[in-house]
Amino acid sequence: MNSSQPKNQFRDLIDRQVSGYSLEQMFYTDPAIFEHDMQRVVFKQWLLVDHESRISSRGDFFVVEIAGDEIIIVRDSNDSINAFYNTCRHRGSKVCLNKQGNRKVFVCPYHAWCYNLDGSLRGAPLMGADFNKNEYGLHECHVRTYEGLIFVCLSEASPPDFDEQVSRMKPFMELHDLSNAKIAHRHSWRLQCNWKLVMENFFECYHCLTSHPELSNVHSKAKYKAFGSSPSSAMPEALAAFEPELRAWRQHATSLGYTTDQWGDDWTSQSMQSAQRLPINFNANTLSETRDGKLASTLMGKFSVCDGGSTGVTFNPFSTLLMPNDHAMIFRFTPISAEVSDVEIVWMVDKHAQEGVDYDRDNLIWLWYETTEQDGEITENNHAGVRSRRYKPGPYSQQEEAIKMLSKWYLRLIG
Ligand code: FES
Ligand SMILES: [Fe+2]
Numbered sequence: 001m002n003s004s005q006p007k008n009q010f011r012d013l014i015d016r017q018v019s020g021y022s023l024e025q026m027f028y029t030d031p032a033i034f035e036h037d038m039q040r041v042v043f044k045q046w047l048l049v050d051h052e053s054r055i056s057s058r059g060d061f062f063v064v065e066i067a068g069d070e071i072i073i074v075r076d077s078n079d080s081i082n083a084f085y086n087t088c089r090h091r092g093s094k095v096c097l098n099k100q101g102n103r104k105v106f107v108c109p110y111h112a113w114c115y116n117l118d119g120s121l122r123g124a125p126l127m128g129a130d131f132n133k134n135e136y137g138l139h140e141c142h143v144r145t146y147e148g149l150i151f152v153c154l155s156e157a158s159p160p161d162f163d164e165q166v167s168r169m170k171p172f173m174e175l176h177d178l179s180n181a182k183i184a185h186r187h188s189w190r191l192q193c194n195w196k197l198v199m200e201n202f203f204e205c206y207h208c209l210t211s212h213p214e215l216s217n218v219h220s221k222a223k224y225k226a227f228g229s230s231p232s233s234a235m236p237e238a239l240a241a242f243e244p245e246l247r248a249w250r251q252h253a254t255s256l257g258y259t260t261d262q263w264g265d266d267w268t269s270q271s272m273q274s275a276q277r278l279p280i281n282f283n284a285n286t287l288s289e290t291r292d293g294k295l296a297s298t299l300m301g302k303f304s305v306c307d308g309g310s311t312g313v314t315f316n317p318f319s320t321l322l323m324p325n326d327h328a329m330i331f332r333f334t335p336i337s338a339e340v341s342d343v344e345i346v347w348m349v350d351k352h353a354q355e356g357v358d359y360d361r362d363n364l365i366w367l368w369y370e371t372t373e374q375d376g377e378i379t380e381n382n383h384a385g386v387r388s389r390r391y392k393p394g395p396y397s398q399q400e401e402a403i404k405m406l407s408k409w410y411l412r413l414i415g
Contacts, residue, residue, distance in 0.1 A: 010036075014415045020404055021393040028194040028386050033414075034338035037195075038067045040414045042335055045271055046144065046151040046162055048319030049073060051330065051348055053148065053182045054100075055081070059117065062100040064152075065342065067335050071141055071152060072096050072106070076117035081145060083152045084119045084138035095138065106138075148179035149330070151315070160270055165315065171259050172275045172311050176323045177301030181348040184297075184327070184355065185365050188344040189376045193383030195335035196410065198343060199317050201379050202333065203406055206399040211378055215371045218289055220245060220281040225399075227278070235398050249279035253307040260309070267409035271316035277309045280324065288324045289367045297326045297349040297359035317406065322368070326350075327359075329368055339383065345372060 017023055027033055049064050050073070061074035063086060070086035072095070088095050093110040096103075105122060106115040114123045119138040124131065142153040146166045153159035166173075191198065201207070205224050209216050216224065226235065226242035250260040262276030280286045286293035287306045299306060303325040311323040320331040330346040347365050355361055385391065396404050 011415070014411055017407070017411055018393065019408065020396050022200075022396070023196070023407060024393055025386055025391050028196060028383065029338055031338045034067075034194075034335070036414055037410075038335065041410060042067060042195075042318065043154040043156075044160065044413075045316040045318055046142075046153050046160060046165060047334075048315055048321075048330060048332060049150050049152055051148055051178070051181060051183055051346060052081070052145060052150055053348075053351070057102065059102040059104055060100075061096070061103060063096060063098070065334070065336060066152075066154060068337060069154070070094065070096075071154075072138075073143070073150060073152070074103070074117050078118075080118070081143055081150060082118055083141040083143040084115075085141065087139065088113055089121065089136040089138065090124065147173050147177070148181055151319070165271060165273065168273060169275055169313050169315070171261065172277065172313050175258060175302050176311065176328055178321075178328055178348065180351050181300065181328060182351040182353075183346055184349045184353075184359065185347040185361055186344065187365070187369060187372075188342055189372060190336070191341050191343060191376050191380055191383075192339060193341055193379045194339060194386075195333065195341045197379050197382050197386070198333050198341045199406060200403045201375055201382070202320075202331070203317070203402040204400045206397050207378065211374050212371050214367055218281065218286065218291075218293070218367055220279065220283065223278060223281075235401075245279065245282050249282040249308065252282070253277070253279075253309055256305055256307050258303070258307050258309065264314075267405045267412060269409075272314070272406070272409050273316065274314045275312065277311045279308055280310050282308055288326050290363055291366060295326045296324075296364045298353045299325050300328065300350045317409075327364060343372060343376065345369070 047066065050062065054062055055073065055075040058075055058077050058079065061072055064071050064073065072084045072086050074082055076082055086094050086096055088108040088110065090108065090111055090113050093108055095106050095108045095115060097109060112125060113121060115138055116122045119140055121133045121136045124133065142155065142159040144151050144162045151162070208224050222242040222245060226238040253260045260277050264274030265272050280289060284293060287308050288294065288296045290296045295306060306325045313321040318333045322329045322331065328348045332344040334342040336342055345368055349359055353359050
């Protein structure tokens, strides 16, 4: 598609996508569709970008890249967290050339316009008497925090109702108390693939038994057959096979006072949120996602006894948390361009846990580091194959209901 194509051709393209099949090639490769995706889907979400402990002191900042734009996230002198586009209001240079650090002000390296940590322009040399500094602050992004997590929204209009979105997660989030967490490790993968292929891969587990030996060993196989990654995609017979394990774990977790709830939006919602708690592998007495099934770190939040469960919270398909009782992982899926995407995992533990004493970093990150390495390869292969002249949309399996819903959600938003 090019931007001069009439609107009705784009409408035709959307309408001819067949439900239950992957999308046509151009949805994964076309730069004009990518830009449309950003405006209609991505910029309308509250994107989870990091944990507040990354910028614990005044002046601490980091830079995230989203759809080719750089966003500076900084803690100012009033302890407020602000977010700005990294583009100077003079002639557009990047204002900040570092990925993280600490600043009292941001000085543009080109002609030295100087910005305060709240984004306002502090000084601009030789701009003349009628120049009004107040009109040239850095372009702001919407930013909110919740339970120690930082979210940004890149919409130029009003963002979605943040309080409403996070309030639905409360019973799940308060168990883990991430406001008292700290970052133990982070790793980013830059993948040569479209963002939709990253998501399709993450939200189905049709591939898990074949592609993820470590993940399939740690987790209950019956659970993966039943749910894949998403409870919304449960299959009746497989669910029946998993039911005894699920029931036993629910009894156990409930007796300890922990929720065992699960819910998920359908494709008609704005952000397709979901939250659930499930056992990791209750029949094997697995406590955490480690090689030996034992805890990786000290218990977090309200957990005084480990229930062997893991909480999944999806704020939107770009921003997910997976949380056993002893650590938590932010999964960030970020579109960069039509054929490039970033995946980042941030591993967190209780803020008092000490590396080498309470947790071993390799043990902590092992499972999802290995799994995401595997997913990176799978997804890049998927993208390379989708670029073939002979690629045609193919049918989803019974275990890919979640991505059938994801496609419907996406097509509705861009339509
Ligand atoms: S572009 Fe930043 S000061 Fe000129
Ligand atoms: Fe995977």
